[in-house]
Amino acid sequence: xxxxxxxxxxxxxxxxxxxxxxxxxxxxxxxxxxxxxxxxxxxxxxxxxxxxxxxxxxxxxxxxxxxxxxxxxxxxxxxxxxxxxxxxxxxxxxxxxxxxxxxxxxxxxxxxxxxxxxxxxxxxxxxxxxxxxxxxxxxxxxxxxxxxxxxxxxxxxxxxxxxxxxxxxxxxxxx
Numbered sequence: 001x002x003x004x005x006x007x008x009x010x011x012x013x014x015x016x017x018x019x020x021x022x023x024x025x026x027x028x029x030x031x032x033x034x035x036x037x038x039x040x041x042x043x044x045x046x047x048x049x050x051x052x053x054x055x056x057x058x059x060x061x062x063x064x065x066x067x068x069x070x071x072x073x074x075x076x077x078x079x080x081x082x083x084x085x086x087x088x089x090x091x092x093x094x095x096x097x098x099x100x101x102x103x104x105x106x107x108x109x110x111x112x113x114x115x116x117x118x119x120x121x122x123x124x125x126x127x128x129x130x131x132x133x134x135x136x137x138x139x140x141x142x143x144x145x146x147x148x149x150x151x152x153x154x155x156x157x158x159x160x161x162x163x164x165x166x167x168x169x170x171x172x173x174x175x
Contacts (some may be wrong), residue, residue, distance in 0.1 A: 007036065009036075009094075010032060010033060010093060012095050013032075013092050022069075027050045027052070027057075027060055030049050030050050031049070031050070031083075032093075035083075035085050040075075040082040041083050042082050042083075042138045043057055043061065043081065043140075044138045045136070045138055046060075046061060048121075061083050064083075065083060070086055071089035072085065072089070076140070077131055082120070111152050113131075113133065114149070114152055114155070115154060115168075117132050118168055119168065123158075124149065124165065124166050124167075125163075126145045126164070129148065130142065130148055152166070154168060154169060155167065169172060
């Protein structure tokens, strides 16, 4: 499938792994290509990308994540499960700092971004949070945004169900 572009790091990664005896099917190539440009993929997104049922792609993703020497990692539980490039794959495809950045910076940086947004706009909801953090619109992203917002100690919740919003707690000194 020629689209006019050439991804040299991806081609090199695949060639190296093939020399080591690993084979890549079309689903795996699509997933790898997607993860070159996105920090994570969930079952719903992967199913659409590979044109498979959620059950079939979940089996494929789980199988890849448990293989010895795999290029895929599983994170999260239940509805919050996402899949990411492994440390070695992220290093080869995206650079040495990519894995640490995607793995660790979110916990520190996301609350800072949320606070700045709320200070500027007065409140934030799930949709705004997902857009701010580039999480997407999948069920996994919605769950992740809800958890992030509820864990920010500087926020208080107001509104009902679909209209739920978060604002800075009134007893905080806002600088």
